Amino acid sequence: MWNxxxxxxxxxxxxxxxxxxxxxHCPQVCICNSVKKSVLCQNQNLTKVPASAPQLTQKxxxxxxxxxxxxxxxxxPLLYLTHLDLQACQLRQVHKGAFQGLLLLSYLNLASxxxxxxxxxxxxxxxxxxxxxxxNNRLKEIQPGTFGxxxxxxxxxxxxxxxxxxxxGAFQGLPRAWWLRLSHNGLRELAPESLVGLARLRRLSLDHNELEAxxxxxxxxxxxxVHLDLGHNPLNSLAEQEGLALxxxxxxxLDGASLQGVRPAALSRCPRLYTVDLRDNQLETLPPxxxxxxxxxxNLSGNPLRCDxxxxxxxxxxxxxxxxxxxxxxxxxxxxxxxxxWLREEDLRCQGLGGLGGTRGPPGAPKxxxxxxxxxxxxxxxxxxxxxxxxGLMLIPSRFPNDTRLLDLNWNKFTxxxxxxxxxxxxxxxxxxxxxQVARVAPGALSGLGQxxxxxxxxxxxxELSAAALQGVPRLRYLYLDGNRxxxxxxxxxxxxxSLVGLHLERNALHxxxxxxxxxAPSLRWLHVNGNNISRVTPGPAPRLxxxxxxxxxxxxxxxxxxxxxxxLRELELSGNPLAALQEGAFLPVARTLxxxxxxxxQLRQISPEALAGLEPGLRSLxxxxxxxxxxxxxxxxxxxxxxxxxxxxxxCDCQLLPLxxxxxxxxxxxxxxxxxxxxxxxxxxxxxxxxxxxxxEKEPLDPPxxxxxxxxxxxQRSQRAxxxxxxxxxxx
Numbered sequence: 034m035w036n037x038x039x040x041x042x043x044x045x046x047x048x049x050x051x052x053x054x055x056x057x058h059c060p061q062v063c064i065c066n067s068v069k070k071s072v073l074c075q076n077q078n079l080t081k082v083p084a085s086a087p088q089l090t091q092k093x094x095x096x097x098x099x100x101x102x103x104x105x106x107x108x109x110p111l112l113y114l115t116h117l118d119l120q121a122c123q124l125r126q127v128h129k130g131a132f133q134g135l136l137l138l139s140y141l142n143l144a145s146x147x148x149x150x151x152x153x154x155x156x157x158x159x160x161x162x163x164x165x166x167x168x169n170n171r172l173k174e175i176q177p178g179t180f181g182x183x184x185x186x187x188x189x190x191x192x193x194x195x196x197x198x199x200x201x202g203a204f205q206g207l208p209r210a211w212w213l214r215l216s217h218n219g220l221r222e223l224a225p226e227s228l229v230g231l232a233r234l235r236r237l238s239l240d241h242n243e244l245e246a247x248x249x250x251x252x253x254x255x256x257x258x259v260h261l262d263l264g265h266n267p268l269n270s271l272a273e274q275e276g277l278a279l280x281x282x283x284x285x286x287l288d289g290a291s292l293q294g295v296r297p298a299a300l301s302r303c304p305r306l307y308t309v310d311l312r313d314n315q316l317e318t319l320p321p322x323x324x325x326x327x328x329x330x331x332n333l334s335g336n337p338l339r340c341d342x343x344x345x346x347x348x349x350x351x352x353x354x355x356x357x358x359x360x361x362x363x364x365x366x367x368x369x370x371x372x373x374x375w376l377r378e379e380d381l382r383c384q385g386l387g388g389l390g391g392t393r394g395p396p397g398a399p400k401x402x403x404x405x406x407x408x409x410x411x412x413x414x415x416x417x418x419x420x421x422x423x424x425g426l427m428l429i430p431s432r433f434p435n436d437t438r439l440l441d442l443n444w445n446k447f448t449x450x451x452x453x454x455x456x457x458x459x460x461x462x463x464x465x466x467x468x469x470q471v472a473r474v475a476p477g478a479l480s481g482l483g484q485x486x487x488x489x490x491x492x493x494x495x496x497e498l499s500a501a502a503l504q505g506v507p508r509l510r511y512l513y514l515d516g517n518r519x520x521x522x523x524x525x526x527x528x529x530x531x532s533l534v535g536l537h538l539e540r541n542a543l544h545x546x547x548x549x550x551x552x553x554a555p556s557l558r559w560l561h562v563n564g565n566n567i568s569r570v571t572p573g574p575a576p577r578l579x580x581x582x583x584x585x586x587x588x589x590x591x592x593x594x595x596x597x598x599x600x601x602l603r604e605l606e607l608s609g610n611p612l613a614a615l616q617e618g619a620f621l622p623v624a625r626t627l628x629x630x631x632x633x634x635x636q637l638r639q640i641s642p643e644a645l646a647g648l649e650p651g652l653r654s655l656x657x658x659x660x661x662x663x664x665x666x667x668x669x670x671x672x673x674x675x676x677x678x679x680x681x682x683x684x685x686c687d688c689q690l691l692p693l694x695x696x697x698x699x700x701x702x703x704x705x706x707x708x709x710x711x712x713x714x715x716x717x718x719x720x721x722x723x724x725x726x727x728x729x730x731e732k733e734p735l736d737p738p739x740x741x742x743x744x745x746x747x748x749x750q751r752s753q754r755a756x757x758x759x760x761x762x763x764x765x766x
Contacts, residue, residue, distance in 0.1 A: 058085055058087070059072070059085075059086070059087065060072070060074065060083035060085050060086060062074060062077040062079070062083075063077070063083060063086070065086075065087060065090075067087070069091075069092065070087075070089055070090055070091040070092065070113070071090065071091065071092040071093075071094070072086050072087065072090050072092070072093050072094070073094045074093075074094065074095050074098070075094055075095070075096045075097050075098075076096070076097035076098070077097075077098055078098060078099050079095065079098040079099065079100065080098075080099055080100060080101070081100065081107075082095070082100070082103075082107050082108060084110065086110070086111060088110055088111065088112070088113070089113050090111050090113065090114060091113050091114060091115045091116065091137075092114075092115065092116040092117075093108075093111065093114055093116070093117050093118070094118045095117075095118060095119050095122060096118050096119070096120045096121055096122070097120070097121050097122070098122045098123075099122065099123050100119070100122045100123065100124055101122075101123050101124060101125050101126070102124070102125065102126045102127075102128070103119075103124060103126070103127045103128060103131040104128050104131065105128045105129060105130040105131060105133065106130060106131070106133050106134060107131050107132075108131075108132060108134065108135055109133070109134045111135070112134060112135070112136070112137070113137055114135050114137060114138050115137050115138060115139050115140065116138075116139070116140040117132075117135070117138060117140065117141050117142070118140075118142045119141075119142060119143050119146070120142050120143070120144045120145050120146075121144075121145040121146065122146055123146065123147060124143065124146035124147060124148055125146075125147045125148065125149075126148075127143075127148065127151060127152075127155040127156075128152075128155065129152055129153070129154035129155055129157070130154060130155075130157060130158065131155060131158075132156065132157070132158040132159050133157065133158035134158060135158055135159045136158070136159065136160060136161060137161060138158075138159035138161065138162055139159075139161055139162060139163045139164065140162075140163065140164045141159065141162055141164070141165050141166070142166040143165075143166060143167050143170070144166045144167065144168040144169050144170070144190075145168070145169045145170070146169075146170050147170065147171055148167070148170040148171060148172060149170070149171040149172060149173055149195075150172065150173070150174065150176075151167075151172065151175075151176070151179050152176070153176055153178045153179060153181075155179070156179065156180060156182065156183060157182045158182075159183070160182060160183070160184065160185070161185055162183050162185065162186055163185055163186060163187050163188070163681075164186070164187065164188045164190075164659070164681065165180075165183070165186055165188070165189050165190070166188075166190045167189075167190060167191050167194070168190045168191070168192045168193050168194075168214070169192070169193040169194070169564075170193075170194050171194065171195055172191065172194040172195060172196060173194075173195045173196065173197065174196065174197075174198075174200075175191075175196065175199060175200065175203045175204075176200075177200055177201070177202040177203060177205060178202075178205065178206070179203075180204060180205075180206050180207055181205055181206030182206060183206060183207060184206065184207075184208060184209065185209055186207050186209065186210055187209055187210060187211040187212070187680075187681065188210075188211060188212050188214075188659070188681060189204075189207065189210060189212070189213050189214070190214040191213075191214060191215050191218070192214045192215065192216040192217050192218070192238070193216070193217040193218075193540065193564070194217075194218050195218065195219055196215065196218040196219065196220055197218075197219045197220060197221055197243075198220065198221060198222050198223070198224070199215075199220065199222075199223045199224055199227035199228075199251075200224050200227060201224045201225065201226040201227055201229070202226060202227070202229065202230070203224075203227045203228075204227070204228060204229075204230055204231055205229065205230040206230065207230060207231060208230065208231075208232055208233065209233055210231050210233060210234050211233060211234065211235050211236065211680065211705065212234075212235065212236040212237075212238075212658075212680070213231065213234060213236070213237050213238070214238045215237075215238060215239050215242070216238045216239070216240045216241050216242075216262070217240075217241040217242075217516075217539075217540075218241075218242050219242065219243050219444075219468070220239065220242035220243060220244060221242075221243045221244065221245070222244075222248070223244075223248040223251035224251065225250040225251055226251070226254075227251050228251050228252065228254055228255060229254050231254070231255060232254075232256075232257070233257060234255050234257065234258055235257060235258060235259045235260065235705065236258070236259065236260040236261075237252075237255065237258060237260070237261050237262070238262045239261075239262060239263050239266070240262045240263060240264040240265050240266070240286065241264070241265040241266075242265075242266050243266065243267065243443070244263070244266040244267070244268065245266070245267055245268065245269065246268065247263065247268065247271065247277060249277055249278075252277065252279065253278060255279060256279070256280060256281065257281050258279050258281060258282055259281055259282060259283050259284065260282075260283065260284040261279070261282060261284070261285050261286070262286040263285070263286065263287050263290065264286045264287055264288040264289050264290060264310070265288070265289040265290065266290050267290070267291050267439075267441065267465070268287070268290040268291065268292055269290075269291055269292065269293055269294075269416065269418070269439075270292060270293060270294045270295070270296075271287075271292065271294070271295040271296060271299040271300075277299070277300060277302060277303055278302040278303070279302070279303050280302075280303070280304065280305065281305060282303045282305060282306055283305055283306060283307040283308070284306075284307060284308050284310075285300070285303070285306060285308070285309050285310065286310040287309070287310060287311050287314070288310050288311065288312040288313050288314070288332075288335075289312070289313040289314070289511070289535075290314055291314060291315060291439065291463055291487070292311065292314035292315060292316055293314075293315045293316065293317075293416075294316070295311070295316070295319055295320070295322075296320070297320040297321060297322060297323045298323045298324065299322075300322055300324070300325060301322075301323045301324030301325070302324070303324075303325070304324055304325065304326065304327065305327055306325050306327065306328050307327060307328065307329050307330070307675075308328075308329060308330045308331075308332070309322070309325075309328065309330070309331050309332070310332045311331070311332060311333050311336065312332050312333070312334045312335045312336075313334070313335035313336070313511060313535060314335070314336050315336065315337065315462060315463065315486070315487075316333065316336040316337070316338065317336070317337055317338065317339040317363075317364075318338070318339055318343045318344055318347070319333065319344075319347050320346065320347065321346050321347055321349075321350035322350075325354075326354070328354065328356050329355075329356065329357060329675075330356065330357040330359070331351065331356055331357070331358050331359070332359045332360075333358065333359060333360030333373070334359045334360055334361070335510070335511075335534060335535070335558075336360060336363075337363040337364070337486070338360050338361065338362050338363055338364075338373055339362070339363065339364045339365075340362035340364065340365070340368045340371065340373055340376060340380070340381060341364075341365065341381060341382060341383045342381055342382055342383040343383070344373060344381055345378065345381040347373075348373055348374065348376065348381065349378075351374060352374075357374075358373060358374040359372075359374075360372070360373050360374070361373070362376075368380065405432045405433070405434065406419065406432070406433065406434065407421065407430035407431070407432055407433065408430075409421055409424045409426065409430065410424070410430060410433075412433065412434050412437070414434065416438075416439075417434070417436055417437055417438040417439070417460075418437070418438065418439040418440075418441070419433045419434065419437045419439070419440050419441070420440075420441040421441070421442050421445065422441050422442070422443045422444055422445075422465075423443065423444035423445070424445060425445065425446060426442075426445040426446065426447065427445075427446055427447065427448075428447070429442065429447055429450065429451070429454045429455075431456065433457075433458060435457050435458070435459075435460070436460050437458055437460065437461055438460060438461065438462045438463065439461075439462060439463040439464075439465075440455070440458065440461055440463070440464050440465065441465045442464075442465060442466050442469065443465050443466070443467045443468055443469070444467070444468045444469070445469050446469065446470050447466070447469045447470065447471055448469075448470050448471060448472055448473070448494075449471060449472060449473040449474070449475065450466070450471060450473070450474045450475060450478040450479075450502075451475050451478060452475045452476065452477040452478055452480070453477060453478070453480055453481070454478050454479075455478075455479065455481065455482055456481060457481070458481065458482060459481055459482070459483055459484060460484055461482050461484060461485055462484055462485065462486050462487065463485075463486065463487040463489075464479075464482070464485060464487065464488050464489065465489045466488075466489060466490050466493070467489050467490070467491040467492050467493070467513075468491075468492045468493070469493055470493060470494055471490060471493040471494060471495060472493070472494040472495060472496075473495075474490070474495070474498060474499075474502040474503075475502065476499060476501030476502055476504070477501065477502075477504065477505070478502055479502070479503060479504070479505050479506050480504065480505040481505055482505060482506050483505065483506070483507065483508065484508060485506045485508065485509050486508060486509060486510050486511065487509075487510070487511045487513075488506070488509055488511070488512050488513065489513045490512075490513060490514055490517070491513045491514070491515045491516050491517075491537070492515070492516035492517070493516070493517055494517065494518060495514065495517040495518060495519065496517070496518040496519060496520065497519070497523065498514070498523045498525075498526050499525060499526070500525040500526055500528055500529040501529075502526075503526055503529045503530060504529055506530070507530075507531065507532060508532050509530050509532060509533060510532050510533060510534045510535065511533075511534065511535040511537075512526075512530065512533060512535070512536050512537065513537040514536070514537060514538050514541070515537045515538060515539035515540050515541070515561070516539070516540045516541075517540075517541055518541065518542060519538060519541040519542065519543065520541070520542045520543065520544070521543065521545075521550075522538065522543070522546070522547070522550040522551070524550045524553060527550070527551060527553040527554040527557075528553040530554065531555065531556065532556055533554050533556060533557055534556050534557060534558045534559065535557075535558065535559040535561075536554070536557060536559070536560055536561065537561045538560075538561060538562050538565070539561050539562065539563040539564045539565070539582075540563070540564040540565070541562075541565055542565065542566060543562060543565040543566065543567050544565075544566050544567060544568060544569070545567065545568075545569045545570075545571070546562060546567050546569070546570045546571070546583070546595075547570075547571045547573060548570065548571065548572055548573030548574070548575050548595055548598055548599075549571070549572070549573030549574070550573065551573065551575050551578075552573060552574060552575075554575075555576075555577070556577060557575060557577060557578055558577055558578060558579045558580065558601075559578075559579060559580040559582075560575075560578060560580065560581055560582065561580075561582045562582065562583055562586070563582050563583065563584040563585050563586070563606065563609075564584070564585040564586070565585075565586055566586065566587055567583065567586040567587060567588065568586070568587040568588060568589070569588075569592075570583070570588070570592035570595040571594075571595055572594055572595040572596075572597055572598045573595075573598055574598045575598055575599055576598075576600060576601065577601055578599050578601060578602060579601055579602060579603045579604065580602075580603065580604040580605075580606075581599065581602060581604070581605055581606070582604075582606040583605075583606055583607055583610065584606045584607065584608040584609045584610070584631065585608070585609035585610070586609070586610050587610065587611065588607065588610040588611070588612065589610075589611055589612065589613075590612060590616060590619075591607065591612065591615060591616065591619040591620065593616065593618070593619050593620070593621070593622060594622075596620070596622040596623045597622040599622070599623055600623075600626065601626055602623040602626055602627055603626055603627060603628045603629065604627075604628065604629040604630075604631075605620070605623070605627060605629070605630055605631065606631040607630075607631060607632055607635060608631045608632060608633040608634050608635060608656065609633070609634045609635070610635055611635070611636055612632070612635040612636060612637060613635070613636045613637065613638070614637065614638070614639070615632075615637065615640055615641070615644035615645075616644065617641065617643040617644060617646070618643065618644075618646050618647070619644050619645075620644075620645065620646075620647065620648055621646060621647045624646070624647025624648050624651075625647070625651070626651065627648060627651065627652060628651055628652060628653045628654070628673075629652075629653060629654045630648070630652060630654070630655050630656070631656045632655075632656060632657050632660070633656050633657060633658040633659050633660070633678075634658070634659040634660065635660060636660065636661065637657065637660040637661065637662055638660070638661045638662065638663075639662065639663075639664075640657075640662065640665060640666060641666065642666040642667070645666070648671070649670040649671050649672070650672070650673065651673055652671055652673060652674055653673050653674060653675045653676070654674070654675055654676035654677075654678075655671075655674065655676065655677050655678070656676070656678045657677075657678060657679050657682065658678050658679065658680040658681050658682070658705070659680070659681045659682075660681075660682050661682065661683060662679065662682040662683070662684065663682075663683055663684060663685040663710075664684070664685055664687075664689045664690055665679070665690065665693055667692040668692060668693065668696065669692055669696075674696070677693070677696070677697065677706065678705055678706075679693075679705065679706035679707075679719075680705030680706070680707070681705075682706075682709075683709040683710070684706060684707065684708050684709055684710075684719060685708075685709070685710045685711070686708035686710070686711070686714040686717070686719060686722055686725045686726070687711070687729075688726070688728070688729035690719060690726075691726050691729040693706065693719055694719050694720060694722065694723075694725075694726050697719055697720030698720040698721070698723070705718075706718065706719040706720065707719065708722055708725065711725075713725070
């Protein structure tokens with residue numbers, strides 16, 4: 034393989050004659066930097082790739098133009114390209130061989146275009162490609178062989194498309210893939226061999242799809258998978274049939290998946306699980322989980338937990354196995370709001386008939402087996418679920434069973450939800466109206482749904498929503514408005530929902546986020562506004578907000594001032610914003626409570642110790658993937674840190690990274706971190722590169738880790754500087 038690549042590269046370089054460089058001038062509408070070998074042609078309404086760009090260009094930014102079609106060999110003169118950005122270029126079609134000749138290309142961004150299909154051969158050519166971003170297109174299918182010529186690809190991002198299924202062999206040819214993102218699609222099924230060939234995959238994101246059952250068979254080949262996200266799929270239950278057998282899995286996320294039950298042995302074949310996230314489901318109780326000797330945390334926040342004698346085995350198991358258990362009681366009313374993990378054994382009592390069924394009526398109680406169901410739908414008396422999914426319905430049907438708990442009306446054509454649309458469904462807990470072309474919800478549309486907890490209005494055409502439209506749902510806790518057309522937060526709605534704890538406004542058209550808009554939502558704990566156009570965040574009181582998700586917006590700096598009104602914030606998502614740098618004390622207003630910080634893909638080149646000031650005592654996870662970091666400040670004081678992810682950064686493994694090496698190796702923390710330089714360490718994992726740090730270990734503990742500027746100093750000069758007290762805390766170059 035390497036001999037073949039060498040021949041290809043030599044052939045390409047020989048074709049690029051230096052004498053020709055003088056004939057290539059900077060295009061008139063572009064900005065060229067000869068030092069960085071970059072060409073910037075953003076938002077110039079270009080209809081074709083500029084032909085006169087300097088031949089030695091390495092980075093070409095063509096975002097916001099109007100190409101529509103990329104012909105074969107569109108970039109042929111630019112043989113030295115390593116980074117190519119074609120975001121938001123109105124691309125509808127990529128011809129076979131469009132990137133032919135770009136042998137050195139390592140990063141290709143085709144996000145936010147109109148691509149509905151990628152023909153075989155469209156991606157042939159950039160054989161050294163490492164990152165491919167196809168997020169936010171209209172892809173409906175993946176043809177086997179589409180990615181077959183990308184042997185070094187590590188990140189493939191297919192989030193926010195329209196994929197409904199994956200065929201066998203969909204990702205053949207990606208032996209080095211590390212992270213596959215399939216979030217926010219319409220996946221209903223995965224063929225049994227759809228993920229075959231991803232031998233090195235460590236992270237798989239399948240959240241926000243339409244999977245009704247865990248794809249056990251498709252996941253089976255991913256023996257090295259560490260992080261699996263299956264949240265926000267209508268899974269309903271976890272059983273142990275066939276079993277999820279992933280021996281290296283550490284992090285499993287199943288939040289917002291409508292789960293009503295989990296079997297004890299459902300996860301027993303994932304023995305290394307460290308964290309299981311079951312937030313925001315419909316679990317009233319949970320049995321002790323079998324076979325998870327390494328489990329550290331089980332998150333049950335946002336579930337309607339019933340804290341009676343049926344919860345006692347779970348509580349005892351968590352205490353006995355040192356598992357951190359998050360979750361508040363919903364029932365009985367005397368224990369409402371109490372943490373299950375803190376209750377005493379005598380608090381967990383059953384009333385009435387006693388035992389596990391004493392509060393739910395006698396065993397064997399008769400069930401109504403002759404309940405009505407609309408002609409085009411299916412209704413289950415066992416699960417109390419009714420579904421009319423993808424039936425092309427123009428009107429919302431009626432006469433569902435009165436005891437229906439979950440109603441699935443996805444993928445129809447209602448355009449509006451009329452008044453009293455759900456009569457006699459007073460026990461309904463979860464209502465699914467995604468992908469229904471809904472542009473209006475009439476006042477009183479949800480009247481009578483006094484038990485409704487989950488309302489899904491994702492991927493519709495809503496641009497406004499009145500308070501009257503959501504009257505009658507006082508117990509609504511989770512509202513999904515993602516993928517609509519809102520230009521501002523629907524403040525009036527929040528006043529009508531006193532119990533709201535989770536609000537999803539991802540993928541709308543918000544430009545400004547005013548936290549004062551949420552003063553009418555006193556219980557709000559999680560706010561999701563990823564994937565908007567937010568460039569400004571202004572402060573306001575949100576005293577119970579625990580999670581603020583601002584990924585994929587246009588923030589140029591950490592909104593430090595706005596964080597001052599968030600005294601309970603535990604998780605902050607800023608990934609995908611053009612931050613470039615972190616100001617000193619960026620997170621000080623929330624330093625006391627913040628536990629999880631996401632800064633992936635934010636163009637960071639350096640982080641000073643002062644930028645993370647105050648976070649040392651409580652920060653538990655730090656995500657810094659896909660940046661330009663060469664080093665990291667010493668983090669010995671971050672005693673609670675459980676995850677440090679530095680994947681896809683050009684890390685320079687010298688003595689300044691010694692603290693990181695020591696922490697990753699000594700505590701075996703999960704998270705990727707790979708050396709890119711010096712050449713002797715290239716490709717090695719930081720935690721395994723012991724030989725690289727041997728010289729540094731010999732100097733410990735007399736000398737502090739050398740800064741990048743110290744590399745050229747002699748040992749005598751370093752000793753004199755240390756004796757003069759000039760060493761101090763190691764910084765960043």
